[in-house]
Amino acid sequence: MNISLFITCYNDTLFPETGMAVVHVLERLGHTVDFPRAQTCCGQMHYNSGYQNEALPLMRKFVETFRDAEAVCIPSGSCVAMMREQYPKMAATTGERKLVQDVEKLLPRIYEFTELLVNKLGIDDVGAFYPHRVTYHASCHSLRGLHIGDIPLRLLRNVRGMELVELPEWDQCCGFGGTFAIKNAQTSAAMLADKMKNILSTGAEVCTAGDNSCLMHIFGGMHRQQANVKTVHIAEILASTEDTSTEKVSARDASSERALMQKGGGA
Amino acid sequence: MTVRIGWSATAPDFQDAAKVSLENAQLRRNVKYATDVIRAKRAKVVNEVPDWEQLCQAGSAIKAHTLRHLDCYLLQFEENLTRAGGHVHWARDADEANQIIRGLIEQYGGKEIIKVKTMTSDEVQLNRDLEAHQITPYETDLADLILQLSQDKPSHIVVPALHKNRFEVRELFKEKMKLPDLGDQPTDLTDAARRYLRQKFLSVKIGFSGANFAVAETGSLVVVESEGNGRMCLTLPDVLISLVGIEKIVPTFQDLEVFLQLLPRSATGERMNPYTSMWTGVAPGDGPQAVHVVLLDNGRTEVHADPIGRQTLHCIRCAACLNACPVYRQTGGHAYGSVYQGPIGAIVTPQLQSMEHSQSLPYASSLCGACYEVCPVKINIPEVLIHLRGKVVREKRKHLGGKLDPENLGMQAMSYIFADAKRLEAAQRMARFGQWPFVHKDMISKLPGMLGGWTQARDLRPIPRQSFRQWWRKRERKPNA
Numbered sequence: 001m002n003i004s005l006f007i008t009c010y011n012d013t014l015f016p017e018t019g020m021a022v023v024h025v026l027e028r029l030g031h032t033v034d035f036p037r038a039q040t041c042c043g044q045m046h047y048n049s050g051y052q053n054e055a056l057p058l059m060r061k062f063v064e065t066f067r068d069a070e071a072v073c074i075p076s077g078s079c080v081a082m083m084r085e086q087y088p089k090m091a092a093t094t095g096e097r098k099l100v101q102d103v104e105k106l107l108p109r110i111y112e113f114t115e116l117l118v119n120k121l122g123i124d125d126v127g128a129f130y131p132h133r134v135t136y137h138a139s140c141h142s143l144r145g146l147h148i149g150d151i152p153l154r155l156l157r158n159v160r161g162m163e164l165v166e167l168p169e170w171d172q173c174c175g176f177g178g179t180f181a182i183k184n185a186q187t188s189a190a191m192l193a194d195k196m197k198n199i200l201s202t203g204a205e206v207c208t209a210g211d212n213s214c215l216m217h218i219f220g221g222m223h224r225q226q227a228n229v230k231t232v233h234i235a236e237i238l239a240s241t242e243d244t245s246t247e248k249v250s251a252r253d254a255s256s257e258r259a260l261m262q263k264g265g266g267a
Numbered sequence: 268m269t270v271r272i273g274w275s276a277t278a279p280d281f282q283d284a285a286k287v288s289l290e291n292a293q294l295r296r297n298v299k300y301a302t303d304v305i306r307a308k309r310a311k312v313v314n315e316v317p318d319w320e321q322l323c324q325a326g327s328a329i330k331a332h333t334l335r336h337l338d339c340y341l342l343q344f345e346e347n348l349t350r351a352g353g354h355v356h357w358a359r360d361a362d363e364a365n366q367i368i369r370g371l372i373e374q375y376g377g378k379e380i381i382k383v384k385t386m387t388s389d390e391v392q393l394n395r396d397l398e399a400h401q402i403t404p405y406e407t408d409l410a411d412l413i414l415q416l417s418q419d420k421p422s423h424i425v426v427p428a429l430h431k432n433r434f435e436v437r438e439l440f441k442e443k444m445k446l447p448d449l450g451d452q453p454t455d456l457t458d459a460a461r462r463y464l465r466q467k468f469l470s471v472k473i474g475f476s477g478a479n480f481a482v483a484e485t486g487s488l489v490v491v492e493s494e495g496n497g498r499m500c501l502t503l504p505d506v507l508i509s510l511v512g513i514e515k516i517v518p519t520f521q522d523l524e525v526f527l528q529l530l531p532r533s534a535t536g537e538r539m540n541p542y543t544s545m546w547t548g549v550a551p552g553d554g555p556q557a558v559h560v561v562l563l564d565n566g567r568t569e570v571h572a573d574p575i576g577r578q579t580l581h582c583i584r585c586a587a588c589l590n591a592c593p594v595y596r597q598t599g600g601h602a603y604g605s606v607y608q609g610p611i612g613a614i615v616t617p618q619l620q621s622m623e624h625s626q627s628l629p630y631a632s633s634l635c636g637a638c639y640e641v642c643p644v645k646i647n648i649p650e651v652l653i654h655l656r657g658k659v660v661r662e663k664r665k666h667l668g669g670k671l672d673p674e675n676l677g678m679q680a681m682s683y684i685f686a687d688a689k690r691l692e693a694a695q696r697m698a699r700f701g702q703w704p705f706v707h708k709d710m711i712s713k714l715p716g717m718l719g720g721w722t723q724a725r726d727l728r729p730i731p732r733q734s735f736r737q738w739w740r741k742r743e744r745k746p747n748a
Contacts, residue, residue, distance in 0.1 A: 009685065012735045013695050014728070019735035035739045041685040046678060048634060050656030054682035061686070085650075144636035173593040177633025179674075184631060185720035187285050190597040191633070192724065220725025223710065 001031045004069035008076045009041035015212045021239035038065045044082040049179045075113040077210045081145025114152045124154040129242045131161035135204035139211035165202045176217035192221045206230045270566040271361035278604025280627035285602040294430050298599040301429045302590040308536025325525045327645035330581035340483040340516045347486030351548025353558040361391035375506045377473040383497040384408035385477035387510045389606040405467045407496040416443045422600030424586040425534045474504035478511045484519045487547040501544045507555035514580040529643040533585035566619035575654045581644040588638035610638035614651045629655035699730045
């Protein structure tokens with residue numbers, strides 16, 4: 001299958017390793033991945049912060065870029081939720097029938113990364129190996145926006161060598177909420193404190209999720225406290241195999257992957 | 268017209284008020300404990316109803332239908348209540364409501380009233396108005412009594428004194444009721460309140476209430492409560508005055524079968540609340556012989572005119588969204604600066620007031636959606652919050668100061684950058700370069716300006732040397748590398 005990757009603006013900029021992992025997993029499963037260069041951002045930050053007019057051109061751009069895709073893979077639950085919940089409404093406000101139809105036609109081909117694997121490709125064992133104690137944080141937008149249910153957990157349960165431990169109060173928000181984390185920094189930090197307490201109570205080495213936004217927030221709090229928990233996007237766990245796992249173990253320890261990238265980097 | 272929502276016109280912004288609440292460890296402990304208890308009870312009794320989802324859909328549909336024909340149903344209600352011997356008054360705003368109610372009390376020669384828990388009376392600040400005119404209101408709901416005695420403000424829609432624990436209540440009652448030996452068991456406290464209130468129930472001639480529902484078909488009012496104080500206020504006095512928001516109408520008596528299942532389970536986690544009182548005008552020789560209903564607009568017509576905001580008027584004030592909200596559970600209700608707190612408060616208050624004093628409230632949410640999930644009448648609170656944020660932004664940008672606000676400038680810059688992938692790539696390079704003064708030991712721990720909110724409690728990994736798109740480009744050039 002030809003799968004077009006929408007990496008999302010913040011993964012592109014801040015978490016390239018997640019995109020690399022998505023590509024590895026999909027190619028390992030025998031699919032072709034395409035990265036349309038014109039892509040930028042889904043418009044969520046603008047839309048949710050009250051800048052709805054600014055979000056509209058970004059939606060147009062997305063629709064334009066991915067119009068002909070066979071399937072679009074997005075490693076971010078919240079961006080997918082944004083598209084499913086808001087794009088039809090945004091298109092309707094323009095009164096442009098063509099745009100409404102384009103959005104209608106494109107949306108069924110859009111998948112969050114784990115949804116793509118389980119619902120579209122029919123796979124819940126991707127042959128991953130990850131010898132760690134891991135807890136899963138259900139991001140609010142996957143949980144209540146996408147109604148993703150146990151899809152990520154089904155994938156994680158089939159990862160060999162991994163011990164999956166349930167996170168207490170797993171359905172509670174971590175407190176990120178986009179600009180909420182800045183506008184209401186204290187309240188956001190209080191929510192984060194509860195989330196960190198629950199994560200630490202599991203004794204997990206790694207906290208995973210389908211959204212790097214939550215993980216960035218959780219990592220930020222954990223690192224500030226010098227707590228010994230790493231945050232790893234679910235795609236990176238699923239990309240990990242017996243060959244690569246030792247490298248991945250230390251990935252979040254000493255940012256080895258990042259270091260590798262930086263050595264090879266430079267633009 | 269002066270629309271007033273409690274003290275919200277003078278309340279500080281949510282961000283500032285939340286800081287104060289977050290410093291109060293006892294309050295946070297009380298709020299967490301109480302909301303945990305109610306959430307667990309709710310989950311249990313909701314899960315045992317096999318058709319809960321259908322009930323919620325029915326509740327939402329009835330409300331949507333009623334709002335579409337609100338003008339007809341209000342007039343039908345007036346007609347039927349008048350026929351049953353009641354009197355209907357119309358109040359455009361808080362001042363008008365208070366004037367009408369005060370006028371009625373004076374007309375019946377009253378100097379005091381006994382009150383059932385009434386959100387609308389808090390909304391129009393009735394007690395303050397009455398006291399200024401030498402009329403004494405006695406709150407008879409236990410929590411409202413606690414707040415009245417301690418001159419405190421409600422922090423929850425259903426459990427207004429939820430921020431206080433029983434030890435704090437005992438200290439209050441000991442002092443105010445002059446009971447030096449009062450125990451701290453719940454029965455000791457309710458017993459003290461009962462003795463304190465009994466005399467009022469038997470002597471005060473005017474009762475006052477709100478209503479959970481007003482049935483157009485019959486002209487009946489319905490009050491749902493737990494303590495029995497309401498039943499006494501509604502039956503013992505000679506005169507009964509009720510202040511009812513215009514959105515409380517339901518078309519038929521049968522519609523109550525839906526709401527009387529939804530409300531108690533959502534509000535207190537009970538299958539059925541202990542007391543449900545219904546009355547239709549005057550019953551000769553039984554109960555109050557003068558029955559007045561004041562129908563309150565106070566900004567509701569404005570909300571009704573907004574196609575997205577309108578669903579806010581579905582609300583049956585169950586407060587399930589407060590108990591579910593991770594923000595409310597941290598800050599408690601006072602931070603919202605209103606008689607309506609939590610997620611529903613964050614959309615009710617700014618809409619009724621046309622945003623004037625409550626522009627911070629639509630942002631008092633991480634948009635996690637827990638409120639929408641538990642709402643028994645399917646109010647999409649996140650959708651309304653985002654809609655209101657749009658209004659705030661448009662309002663702010665009408666002025667130069669708003670245009671030059673760092674947030675607005677930042678958002679404009681981002682929208683320019685995201686319009687083109689090449690610009691995004693250039694911005695990524697610039698940010699990578701520009702971040703170096705803030706990076707220490709491969710970590711960012713202090714950021715300036717607005718972004719400093721992040722680094723108050725969190726670190727941030729710097730932007731890596733290579734973006735995904737750069738990696739992809741290199742890979743394309745050397746596919747086998």
